[in-house]
Amino acid sequence: MAKQLQGKVAAVTGAASGIGLASAEVMLAAGARVVMVDRDAAALEALANRHGEAVIPLVIDLLDPTACATLLPQVLAKAGQLDILHANAG
Structure with missing residues (x-):
């Protein structure tokens, strides 16, 4: 596959x-x-190692509204930008 997303940052919820x-x-x-x-957290750590x-692992429980509200600020703090958001967690 071509590197079509080179230089982009994606965030994927439910990524483990x-x-x-x-x-x-x-x-x-x-x-x-x-x-x-x-x-x-353990699954994200294993994926980061692999x-x-x-x-960029980010542990958030999206069932918690207060934690959910921190998603974008934490993504930006860790990655510096956000180009793609795949809101997969149900």
Whole structure:
């Protein structure tokens, strides 16, 4: 796959498994840095170890409205920009 997303930053919620993980891995393969958002800290750590610096783990429980409100500020603080948001967490 061409590096169509080179230089882009994506954030994917529910990124530790299932559709969120599959989406994040496609974006990584396309050259994006991906902020992987999930409440499963151990899974995010393992994914960051597997994929390297292109993964930016962000532990947030999106069922908590107060925590949910911090999503964008935390993404911007960690990555400096946001080009793509895949709101996958249900």
